[in-house]
Amino acid sequence: xxxxxxxxxxxxxxxxxxxxxxxxxxxxxxxxxxxxxxxxxxxxxxxxxxxxxxxxxxxxxxxxxxxxxxxxxxxxxxxxxxxxxxxxxxxxxxxxxxxxxxxxxxxxxxxxxxxxxxxxxxxxxxxxxxxxxxxxxxxxxxxxxxxxxxxxxxxxxxxxxxxxxxxxxxxxxxxxxxxxxxxxxxxxxxxxxxxxxxxxxxxxxxxxxxxxxxxxxxxxxxxxxxxxxxxxxxxxxxxxxxxxxxxxxxxxxxxxxxxxxxxxxxxxxxxxxxxxxxxxxxxxxxxxxxxxxxxxxxxxxxxxxxxxxxxxxxxxxxxxxxxxxxxxxxxxxxxxxxxxxxxxxxxxxxxxxxxxxxxxxxxxxxxxxxxxxxxxxxxxxxxxxxxxxxxxxxxxxxxxxxxxxxxxxxxxxxxxxxxxxxxxxxxxxxxxxxxxxxxxxxxxxxxxxxxxxxxxxxxxxxxxxxxxxxxxxxxxxxxxxxxxxxxxxxxxxxxxxxxxxxxxxxxxxxxxxxxxxxxxxxxxxxxxxxxxxxxxxxxxxxxxxxxxxxxxxxxxxxxxxxxxxxxxxxxxxxxxxxxxxxxxxxxxxxxxxxxxxxxxxxxxxxxxxxxxxxxxxxxxxxxxxxxxxxxxxxxxxxxxxxxxxxxxxxxxxxxxxxxxxxxxxxxxxxxxxxxxxxxxxxxxxxxxxxxxxxxxxxxxxxxxxxxx
Amino acid sequence: xxxxxxxxxxxxxxxxxxxxxxxxxxxxxxxxxxxxxxxxxxxxxxxxxxxxxxxxxxxxxxxxxxxxxxxxxxxxxxxxxxxxxxxxxxxxxxxxxxxxxxxxxxxxxxxxxxxxxxxxxxxxxxxxxxxxxxxxxxxxxxxxxx
Numbered sequence: 001x002x003x004x005x006x007x008x009x010x011x012x013x014x015x016x017x018x019x020x021x022x023x024x025x026x027x028x029x030x031x032x033x034x035x036x037x038x039x040x041x042x043x044x045x046x047x048x049x050x051x052x053x054x055x056x057x058x059x060x061x062x063x064x065x066x067x068x069x070x071x072x073x074x075x076x077x078x079x080x081x082x083x084x085x086x087x088x089x090x091x092x093x094x095x096x097x098x099x100x101x102x103x104x105x106x107x108x109x110x111x112x113x114x115x116x117x118x119x120x121x122x123x124x125x126x127x128x129x130x131x132x133x134x135x136x137x138x139x140x141x142x143x144x145x146x147x148x149x150x151x152x153x154x155x156x157x158x159x160x161x162x163x164x165x166x167x168x169x170x171x172x173x174x175x176x177x178x179x180x181x182x183x184x185x186x187x188x189x190x191x192x193x194x195x196x197x198x199x200x201x202x203x204x205x206x207x208x209x210x211x212x213x214x215x216x217x218x219x220x221x222x223x224x225x226x227x228x229x230x231x232x233x234x235x236x237x238x239x240x241x242x243x244x245x246x247x248x249x250x251x252x253x254x255x256x257x258x259x260x261x262x263x264x265x266x267x268x269x270x271x272x273x274x275x276x277x278x279x280x281x282x283x284x285x286x287x288x289x290x291x292x293x294x295x296x297x298x299x300x301x302x303x304x305x306x307x308x309x310x311x312x313x314x315x316x317x318x319x320x321x322x323x324x325x326x327x328x329x330x331x332x333x334x335x336x337x338x339x340x341x342x343x344x345x346x347x348x349x350x351x352x353x354x355x356x357x358x359x360x361x362x363x364x365x366x367x368x369x370x371x372x373x374x375x376x377x378x379x380x381x382x383x384x385x386x387x388x389x390x391x392x393x394x395x396x397x398x399x400x401x402x403x404x405x406x407x408x409x410x411x412x413x414x415x416x417x418x419x420x421x422x423x424x425x426x427x428x429x430x431x432x433x434x435x436x437x438x439x440x441x442x443x444x445x446x447x448x449x450x451x452x453x454x455x456x457x458x459x460x461x462x463x464x465x466x467x468x469x470x471x472x473x474x475x476x477x478x479x480x481x482x483x484x485x486x487x488x489x490x491x492x493x494x495x496x497x498x499x500x501x502x503x504x505x506x507x508x509x510x511x512x513x514x515x516x517x518x519x520x521x522x523x524x525x526x527x528x529x530x531x532x533x534x535x536x537x538x539x540x541x542x543x544x545x546x547x548x549x550x551x552x553x554x555x556x557x558x559x560x561x562x563x564x565x566x567x568x569x570x571x572x573x574x575x576x577x578x579x580x581x582x583x584x585x586x587x588x589x590x591x592x593x594x595x596x597x598x599x600x601x602x603x604x605x606x607x608x609x610x611x612x613x614x615x616x617x618x619x620x621x622x623x624x625x626x627x628x629x630x631x632x633x634x635x636x637x638x639x640x641x642x643x644x645x646x647x648x649x650x651x652x653x654x655x656x657x658x659x660x661x662x663x664x665x666x667x668x669x670x671x672x673x674x675x676x677x678x679x680x681x682x683x684x685x686x687x688x689x690x691x692x693x694x695x696x697x698x699x700x701x702x703x704x705x706x707x708x
Numbered sequence: 709x710x711x712x713x714x715x716x717x718x719x720x721x722x723x724x725x726x727x728x729x730x731x732x733x734x735x736x737x738x739x740x741x742x743x744x745x746x747x748x749x750x751x752x753x754x755x756x757x758x759x760x761x762x763x764x765x766x767x768x769x770x771x772x773x774x775x776x777x778x779x780x781x782x783x784x785x786x787x788x789x790x791x792x793x794x795x796x797x798x799x800x801x802x803x804x805x806x807x808x809x810x811x812x813x814x815x816x817x818x819x820x821x822x823x824x825x826x827x828x829x830x831x832x833x834x835x836x837x838x839x840x841x842x843x844x845x846x847x848x849x850x851x852x853x854x
Contacts, residue, residue: 002783002790006831014831015733052732054843065846071728194721194847220756222721226847605723617731620738621724621748631753641753661752 015044015052022046026483027056027538029470030070031463033196033608035134035354037061038470039070048485050074050464060472060540068605068618073464075615077484081447083459084488093435096452103489106456107496110415111503113439113455114147117413123148124376125410129396130154131418131444132609134354135468136493138367139511139518140417141393143497145370146508150378150394151411155423157380157396160354162317162693165390166326169567171339172557173347177356178311179551181209182343184304188215189239189329190315194222195605212304214297216242219602219628219670220663230297233665236599237700238287239316240325240582244275245283246298247328247335251275255302257337264556265334267566267579274579286582288665306343307336318601320690320697321585327567328580334563340554347554352522357471358548359526366522368392370508376409384694386573395694397424403433413439415500417460417493419450420610422674425684425696426651443496448610449676459490466492469519469533475543479534494518576692587688587701589650594702595667596633598649600680601698602670610674624657625678628670629705631660637705644708647671649701651685654678655708669703710787711828712853713839715760719849722750722758726841726850730762733829733840742814745826746841760850762841763810763826765789771825774805779823788828796822 008020017023026043030053040059044052053073057064066073086106091097101109117126128144130137132155144152164174180186186208208227215221215228216239224231234242250256251272261268280291301307309329316326330345338344349360371392379402380395381388387395403411414437421430434440434453442454451457465486470478491499494515501511510521519530527545555561559568564578571578586597606612606621613619627647639645645658647669656671656678664670671680681698688697730736730744738744746762765782769789772780777795780802782788798821803811813821829839833854837843842850 002786002788002830002834004834006834010831011835014829014835016831016835016837054729054840065844066725067846068723068725068728071725071732071844074732194723222723222758225756226719226721605721605725606728616738617728617736620731620743621727628752659752662754663752663756 017044023051028464028480028483029061030066030073031133031135032069032073032076032611034132036356038355038472039066041066041070041073041464043464043483045484050077050484060474060476068621069608069612072612072615072617075617076612077462077464078487079446079614081614082445082487083447083451083457084490085459086489087457089455093455094453098457103491106458107499107503110441110456111500111505113441114413114415114504117438118148121410121412122376123372124150126413126415127151127153127379127394127399127411129414129416129419131416131420131423132611133418133493136353136417136497138353138363138522139494139497141367142370142508142511143501145368145372146501146506146511147504148372148375148506150372150375153379153394153396153399156393158314158318158423158695158698160313161391161393162323162690162695163311163313163326165387165693166317166323166330168390169569170327170330170334170558170564171347171554173554174350175311175348175356176339176345177348178308179343179346180211180308183211183306183308184343185212185214185301185307187301187307187309187332188213188223188227189310190217190312191215191223191310192217192221192603194226196603211308212300214300218599218665218668230293230300232289232293232297235286235288235665236597236668237319237321237325237585237697240321240328240580241278241283241286242289242294243325243328243332244278244580244582245280245294246301247275247332248278249280249295249298250302250332250335253298253302255298255305256335260337261335264339264563266558266560266562266564268335271331271565271579274581278582301332301336305336306338306341307332308338308343309333309345314601315699317690317693317695318698319585319695319700320587320688321583322690322695322697323692324577324580324582328582331565331580334565339563340551342551344551346549346551348549351471355471357473357475359475359546361522361526362524363522366518379411380694382408384691386570386576386692387694389569397689397694397696400424400430400433403436404429411437413437415441417443420448421450422610422676422679422681425681425688425698426686427679427681429686443493446611458496459488460496461486461490461492465490469530471528472540475546475548476540477528477533477543478540479536479538481538585697585700587650587685587697589702591702594649594704596669596703596705597667598647598669598671598680598683598701598703599699600671600684600701601673602628604672607672607674610676613674613676625672625675626659627656627705628659628661628664629668630664630666631662633666634658634660637707639705639707646706646708647680647683647703648706649683649685649703652683654680654683669705709785709834709854711830711833712765712787713762713828713842714851714853716849716851717757717759719847720748720758720760721847722748722760723846724748725844725846726760729840729844734824736812737814740815743812745810745812745824760841761808761810763789764808765828770805770807771802771811774801776801786828786830788830789825790827791823791825793822793824798822
C-alpha cells in the first residue's frame with residue numbers, strides 16, 4: 001500500500017528533489033540539436049552527478065518539456081566514449097593509439113604545428129573548421145582570421161547557409177521568421193516540428209491557430225494529421241516547379257499585392273513571364289502533386305492572406321537545384337505582399353553565434369574584422385563563386401579536393417571543433433584527405449571516428465559542465481553556470497580557442513582577453529549588460545532596453561533596394577539564372593538501372609546526425625539502421641519488413657533493414673545519416689552539388705534497392 | 709488520491725519522448741535487454757497510427773492473479789497496480805497474463821530477472837509533480853488525472 005510520508009529510500013528512488021534526499025534542481029540547457037532552440041533543462045543533481053533531466057516550466061525554449069533527444073541528456077553527457085583528458089597520437093595516423101598529455105603540452109603542440117605550416121606554406125594552408133555545434137563559432141572564426149588564414153569553414157557548408165544565400169540574393173536579409181500567429185495561411189514546406197527542433201522558441205514551433213495550414217512534404221509526417229487543412233505530397237527536389245505553379249495561379253486569380261509589388265519588388269514582369277509556363281498540369285507531371293490540389297492550394301493561399309512560410313534549414317536546399325527551388329518558394333512572400341509584414345515572413349538578424357533573439361549585435365564585426373586583407377582565395381571560391389560572394393566562409397565541400405590536389409594552393413593543417421567527415425557526400429574522400437595532412441587537431445566531446453585520426457585531441461565540456469551566455473526571443477539573456485561535476489579534465493570550446501590565441505603569438509588583444517571581454521564587445525550598444533546577466537545567478541533576464549526588429553522596418557540590402565525576383569547579384573555570373581528557374585535535380589545515372597530516388601538525411605525523433613547513435617536509450621527506439629520505403633515498392637521487389645536490403649548508387653552501396661512505411665511517397669528511399677555501419681552519405685556521388693551554393697544533392701540520388 | 713494516466717491517440721506522434729522519460733526516471737537498463745515501462749508503437753502500413761502504452765492499472769489485474777509469489781497488488785487508495793518484487797522468481801507468468809504486454813524485467817546483480825512495471829510515478833505525483841512520461845509529452849497526448 002502507498003504509505004505517506006514516503007521513506008527516504010522511496011524518495012531517492014523516485015528522484016524527488018529536496019533537502020532530505022540531497023537532490024538539487026539546477027537549471028541548464030540542452031545542446032544536442034544546438035544552437036537553436038537550446039531548451040531549458042532542469043537537472044536533477046546529487047553529489048555533482050546528473051540523475052535525471054526534465055524541461056523547465058516557463059523557459060522560453062521548451063517551457064517544461066524536453067524532446068526525445070533532450071530527455072536522454074544523462075546518457076549523452078555520460079556517453080562511454082566521452083573524452084576526459086587531452087591526448088597525443090603515438091601510433092600511425094588513424095590507428096587510434098594515443099597517450100594522455102597535459103593541456104599545456106597539447107595546446108603548445110597545436111600552436112607550434114600551426115605556426116610551422118604558416119611559416120612553410122602560408123597561413124591559409126591551415127584551415128579552421130567547426131562541426132555541428134555553433135555556440136563558439138564566432139570565436140573560432142576570429143581566431144582563424146587573426147592567425148592570418150582565410151580558411152574558416154563549418155558544417156554550415158551543407159546546412160542552413162544556402163537558405164541565407166537565397167534570402168540574401170532576393171532581399172539582402174539573412175533569414176526570416178514566419179509570423180504564424182498573425183498569418184492567414186501557413187505554408188509548412190518540409191515542416192517536421194514534431195521530430196526535429198520541436199520545442200523551439202521559433203514562432204512555427206507554436207501549434208495551429210486560426211490560420212489555414214498547407215503542408216508540403218514527400219512523407220506524411222505528424223504535422224499532416226495534427227495541423228494540415230491541405231497536404232501536398234511532393235516528389236523531393238521539385239519544389240520550385242510547385243512554387244512557380246502556385247505563383248501562376250495566384251497571378252491569374254489576381255490574388256497578388258499590386259501596391260506592394262509596385263513599391264518593393266524588382267523584376268516582377270520577367271518573373272511573371274517565366275512562371276506563366278508552369279500550368280498546374282505541367283507542375284503535376286514534375287512534382288506528382290495533382291493539378292487539382294495545386295489549384296486548391298492557390299485558392300486557400302489567395303483567400304487567406306498574409307502568407308507565412310516555414311523556415312527549413314536543409315530539406316529544400318539539399319538538392320542540386322535546391323537554391324533555385326528555395327528562391328521560388330520565397331518569391332511567394334513577395335508577390336503576396338507578405339514579406340516583412342505582420343502575418344508574413346519577418347527578417348530576423350543573427351543575434352550571435354547563430355541564435356536569433358530579434359536584435360542585431362556587433363557579432364559580424366567581431367567575426368570578420370581581422371579577415372586577412374591580402375591572402376589567397378578561400379577554399380571553394382573558384383568552384384562556387386556565388387557562395388564565395390555571399391557567405392564569408394570557405395565552402396568546405398571543396399576541402400577534400402583541395403587537400404588531395406594541392407590546387408590552387410596546399411592545405412596542410414586542419415584545426416577543428418567537432419568535425420565528422422561523414423557529414424560530407426562521398427565522405428571517404430575527405431577521410432583520405434585528412435590522412436594526408438601534416439597536422440590535424442580535433443576538439444570534441446567524444447572519441448569519434450574523425451577524432452581517432454587526429455594528432456592532438458582536446459576534450460570539450462558539455463553544456464552542463466560549462467558556462468555560456470545565451471539569448472532568447474523576448475528578448476531575454478541567460479548566463480549559465482556548470483551544474484554537474486565535469487567528467488574529466490575538460491574545457492569549454494571558447495576557453496580552448498582563447499588559450500590557442502595566446503599561444504599562437506597573434507595580434508588580437510581582444511580575443512586573448514577572454515570570453516567575457518569578447519561578449520562585451522559583441523553586445524556593446526545593444527542594452528545587454530554582460531556583467532549584470534552574469535551576476536543574475538543563472539536566472540533569465542528580460543532585456544527591457546534592447547530594441548527588437550518589427551515588421552515593416554526592414555531596408556532591402558539589394559542593388560535595386562527592392563525584393564529582387566530578378567537578382568542583380570546572380571545576373572553577374574555566366575550560366576546562372578537571375579530568376580527562380582526550375583531545373584531537374586536528379587543525380588546523373590541511368591534511370592532504368594537506378595529507378596528509385598534516395599533521400600539521405602530524413603529525420604528520426606531519436607537521432608541527431610551521429611551524436612546519439614551510441615546513446616543506448618535512444619538507440620533502443622530504432623536499434624538498427626533502416627531505410628523507409630513505401631510497402632508497395634518493397635512488395636514489388638519481394639522484400640518484407642525487417643529484411644536486409646542493399647541500396648546502391650553510382651558511388652557505392654550500403655546495407656540496411658527495410659522498413660515499410662505508407663507515410664513515404666512511392667519511389668523514394670528515406671535513410672537517416674550518420675550511421676558508421678550504414679553511412680548513407682558515402683553513396684551520395686562526388687560532384688553531385690548545387691553550382692550556386694555548393695550544397696550536396698543529398699536528397700535526390702538515383703538508386704536501386706535489392707534484397708540481400 | 710487516485711491517479712489515472714490518460715492517453716489521447718489523436719495527439720500522439722510516436723516520438724518516443726514518453727519512453728525516454730520513463731527510462732530516465734526508472735534507470736531502465738536497455739543495454740541489459742530491459743524495456744521501459746512505457747513505450748511507443750507506430751503502425752506504418754496503411755493508416756498511420758501512433759500509440760503510447762504502459763500498464764493500464766486494471767481493476768482486476770490478470771498479472772496479479774498469475775503471480776504465484778504474490779508480488780502484484782492493486783492499491784485501493786491510488787487505483788494503481790503496484791508490486792513488491794522481493795519474492796519475484798522471474799517466471800514471467802505475469803508477462804504471459806498481461807493483455808497489454810506491459811511488464812518489464814531487469815537483471816539483478818545475481819543474474820536473476822525481477823519483474824518491474826509502471827507505478828504511475830506515484831511518489832512524484834504525491835510530491836506535486838506529474839508522472840515523468842506525462843511531464844514530457846510534447847503534444848499533450850498523455851495527461852494525468854488525480
